[in-house]
Amino acid sequence: MNKTWLILQREYLTRVKKTSFIVMTFLGPLLMAALMIVPIVLASLEDVGKKTIAVIDETQWFTGKFESGDNMEFIHVFEDLETEKLKVLNNEYDGLLYIPLPQLNVPANAEFFSRKQASLTVRAYVRNVMKTEVENRKLMASGIDPNLIKEAKTTINIVTIKLEKDGSESKSFTEVQLGLGIFSAFLIYFFIFLFGSQVMRGVIEEKTSRIIEVIVSSVKPFQLMMGKITGIALVGLTQFLLWVVLTLGIYGAFILFFGPEVNPQQMSSMSGMLNQGTIEQPELTNQSVAQIFEVIQSIDFGVIIFSFIVYFLGGYLLYAALFAAIGSAVDNEADTQQFMLPVSLPLIFGIVIANFIVNNPDGSLAFWLSIFPLTSPVIMMVRIPFGVPYWELGLSMTLLAAGFIFTTWLAAKIYRTGILMYGKKVNYKEIWKWLSY
Amino acid sequence: MHFIEARDIVKRYSNHVALKGVSISVPKQSIFGLLGPNGAGKTSLIRIINQITAPDEGYILIDGKPLIAEHSQRIGYLPEERGLYKKMKVGEQALYLAQLKGVDKNTAQIRLKKWFEKFEIESWWNRKVEELSKGMQQKIQFIVTIIHNPEILIFDEPFSGFDPINVNIIKEEILRLRDEGATILFSTHNMASVEELCDNIALINSSEKILDGRVDEIKRQYRSHTFELKLQDLKSPARSFIPANFNLLTESTNNFGETILRIQSKEAEDANKLIQTLLPHAGIVAFSEILPTMNEIFIEKVQASQNLSAKS
Numbered sequence: 001m002n003k004t005w006l007i008l009q010r011e012y013l014t015r016v017k018k019t020s021f022i023v024m025t026f027l028g029p030l031l032m033a034a035l036m037i038v039p040i041v042l043a044s045l046e047d048v049g050k051k052t053i054a055v056i057d058e059t060q061w062f063t064g065k066f067e068s069g070d071n072m073e074f075i076h077v078f079e080d081l082e083t084e085k086l087k088v089l090n091n092e093y094d095g096l097l098y099i100p101l102p103q104l105n106v107p108a109n110a111e112f113f114s115r116k117q118a119s120l121t122v123r124a125y126v127r128n129v130m131k132t133e134v135e136n137r138k139l140m141a142s143g144i145d146p147n148l149i150k151e152a153k154t155t156i157n158i159v160t161i162k163l164e165k166d167g168s169e170s171k172s173f174t175e176v177q178l179g180l181g182i183f184s185a186f187l188i189y190f191f192i193f194l195f196g197s198q199v200m201r202g203v204i205e206e207k208t209s210r211i212i213e214v215i216v217s218s219v220k221p222f223q224l225m226m227g228k229i230t231g232i233a234l235v236g237l238t239q240f241l242l243w244v245v246l247t248l249g250i251y252g253a254f255i256l257f258f259g260p261e262v263n264p265q266q267m268s269s270m271s272g273m274l275n276q277g278t279i280e281q282p283e284l285t286n287q288s289v290a291q292i293f294e295v296i297q298s299i300d301f302g303v304i305i306f307s308f309i310v311y312f313l314g315g316y317l318l319y320a321a322l323f324a325a326i327g328s329a330v331d332n333e334a335d336t337q338q339f340m341l342p343v344s345l346p347l348i349f350g351i352v353i354a355n356f357i358v359n360n361p362d363g364s365l366a367f368w369l370s371i372f373p374l375t376s377p378v379i380m381m382v383r384i385p386f387g388v389p390y391w392e393l394g395l396s397m398t399l400l401a402a403g404f405i406f407t408t409w410l411a412a413k414i415y416r417t418g419i420l421m422y423g424k425k426v427n428y429k430e431i432w433k434w435l436s437y
Numbered sequence: 438m439h440f441i442e443a444r445d446i447v448k449r450y451s452n453h454v455a456l457k458g459v460s461i462s463v464p465k466q467s468i469f470g471l472l473g474p475n476g477a478g479k480t481s482l483i484r485i486i487n488q489i490t491a492p493d494e495g496y497i498l499i500d501g502k503p504l505i506a507e508h509s510q511r512i513g514y515l516p517e518e519r520g521l522y523k524k525m526k527v528g529e530q531a532l533y534l535a536q537l538k539g540v541d542k543n544t545a546q547i548r549l550k551k552w553f554e555k556f557e558i559e560s561w562w563n564r565k566v567e568e569l570s571k572g573m574q575q576k577i578q579f580i581v582t583i584i585h586n587p588e589i590l591i592f593d594e595p596f597s598g599f600d601p602i603n604v605n606i607i608k609e610e611i612l613r614l615r616d617e618g619a620t621i622l623f624s625t626h627n628m629a630s631v632e633e634l635c636d637n638i639a640l641i642n643s644s645e646k647i648l649d650g651r652v653d654e655i656k657r658q659y660r661s662h663t664f665e666l667k668l669q670d671l672k673s674p675a676r677s678f679i680p681a682n683f684n685l686l687t688e689s690t691n692n693f694g695e696t697i698l699r700i701q702s703k704e705a706e707d708a709n710k711l712i713q714t715l716l717p718h719a720g721i722v723a724f725s726e727i728l729p730t731m732n733e734i735f736i737e738k739v740q741a742s743q744n745l746s747a748k749s
């Protein structure tokens with residue numbers, strides 16, 4: 001046990017002291033924080049100062065319809081198009097909206113001139129105003145009062161509420177759970193591969209540098225393998241925790257310094273901008289944001305974080321043992337391909353199928369895949385935000401533990417023979433023989 | 438009292454049998470040479486004693502007790518395939534390997550310092566292994582093999598890959614370690630080093646032991662009763678006065694005009710008789726028995742056993 005501890009220490013310390021680890025540790029949170037911060041910055045940068053937009057309205061339909069606001073000011077001008085274009089070039093206006101006389105009887109086209117690319121907000125606003133006006137006129141022509149239509153228009157907002165066994169209710173917002181599920185599933189997938197392949201490379205390194213024989217004359221191959229696997233697992237956990245802490249740190253620092261300028265309104269206008277369709281219903285967007293926050297608060301993050309750590313460790317241990325066995329069977333990394341694919345196939349399958357699982361997180365396919373140890377780390381993480389009964393979690397975790405004990409046992413048999421084989425091309429038949437020693 | 442005893446060791450691999458009931462006994466505080474052509478099974482036996490692999494049949498006794506995991510701390514092993522972690526610093530690595538052999542960190546540090554001073558390599562402590570030359574790496578490897586003051590030292594082909602200067606250092610260290618009480622087992626192809634160092638040997642060929650014993654006894658056992666004589670003032674041709682039960686093998690003259698004869702006794706007869714016969718005919722400058730070199734015995738025995746297996 002003492003020697004396994006020594007090995008674990010070495011594996012851990014040599015890796016966390018590496019430059020690549022340190023770079024990754026700081027770069028990761030910077031990227032993540034940037035993903036969170038950049039939209040906010042963009043939202044606050046958007047439409048700095050008022051934009052003056054000249055309107056040539058040959059149809060005369062829209063006089064007074066474009067309302068000037070905080071961000072945009074509309075001026076109706078009456079000179080010809082070419083003169084006004086020159087004025088845009090001379091910086092007199094930021095943009096020029098030209099509504100020509102329609103070919104048929106209804107105006108359906110407009111041209112927008114500006115020195116820079118027209119902002120999304122301006123375009124969306126103009127389109128919205130024109131559409132409403134043209135629709136209103138069409139309705140009036142047919143003898144229908146537009147106000148009648150407006151009153152008849154209804155926005156249906158469905159609040160989905162999940163009933164818990166104990167009688168409590170919680171609001172759910174599928175998109176949030178979907179995002180959370182897919183995100184944590186990807187993270188697990190990424191971590192298993194990243195650190196699993198580190199185990200494999202570590203084994204190959206010991207083999208090619210020939211230090212392996214010195215080590216196994218001091219410790220049992222199993223101790224070496226377990227020391228390496230657990231050491232690297234700790235590296236993975238360290239990296240994960242540092243990422244979480246640093247990301248929150250950077251984000252928190254940002255909010256602290258720029259906090260007053262950032263408010264949910266801006267967030268929602270940002271999300272509205274990104275999603276052009278919703279800009280017409282700013283109220284709904286706000287409502288959704290509020291709802292999202294409510295749902296986020298209702299999600300049991302304790303369970304998610306706990307399961308994430310369990311499934312990361314379980315999944316990692318299960319696959320790392322197999323990766324160690326692969327590493328022991330080959331002489332260099334190039335030879336690993338033929339063994340890597342079949343071993344990682346269940347994991348890849350899991351991530352591919354995850355997109356279907358989110359549509360039916362309680363279906364029987366979802367159930368079985370989240371119980372089967374080779375796919376459960378990914379699939380269960382997809383399902384957890386939607387709520388999974390505790391007995392299923394328990395069963396899945398127990399089978400995962402049994403699974404990794406089995407793969408470790410299997411891998412140890414391959415490993416102890418493989419590490420002492422040099423210069424031999426190994427195939428599946430050969431490995432089968434090692435298993436029966 | 439034999440310190441290491443291997444009894445009827447059988448080791449099978451999927452495609453062949455590496456050892457077919459091999460037994461060796463290594464006396465305490467002696468140097469034991471394990472000889473044999475490539476693929477004979479030497480490394481298999483060495484790995485079994487090091488508990489890297491387990492025998493299918495037979496057992497090992499260390500100091501009369503069955504081999505157990507704890508014994509690995511009393512054994513120092515220098516494998517044929519040598520290597521260190523390339524990216525790790527020399528000192529850090531030596532400390533790690535010493536700790537794996539059960540030496541606590543402080544003791545290891547003190548001992549390593551002494552060894553680094555002895556080999557005049559203190560400046561390497563903080564360098565990465567990959568920055569060192571192969572010879573330098575091997576010095577480090579040798580130090581970590583003996584850092585835990587093992588009672589048993591096992592070297593697999595210790596001289597392969599070392600330059601002549603390092604070979605000498607290693608030889609001196611091997612002798613010194615034996616004199617300080619260590620029991621040493623090494624495998625080699627280098628027959629000259631066997632005659633120089635070994636007290637006992639075992640010769641393994643095709644997974645079987647074909648010869649073992651004390652080096653001087655083996656040489657005596659394989660003597661061909663051949664003598665070399667250096668004569669001067671020869672009065673008549675050598676052929677004319679050599680006794681009937683002796684064969685003249687070669688005759689030559691050196692730069693000083695002395696005659697060199699090689700004579701073999703047909704019936705293992707006393708050398709005295711030969712000298713008495715010669716005395717009236719020439720002045721004897723030198724007389725010696727030609728004992729076979731280990732190399733000759735090695736080749737003879739291996740070829741004989743190969744012929745045997747070819748016939749059967």
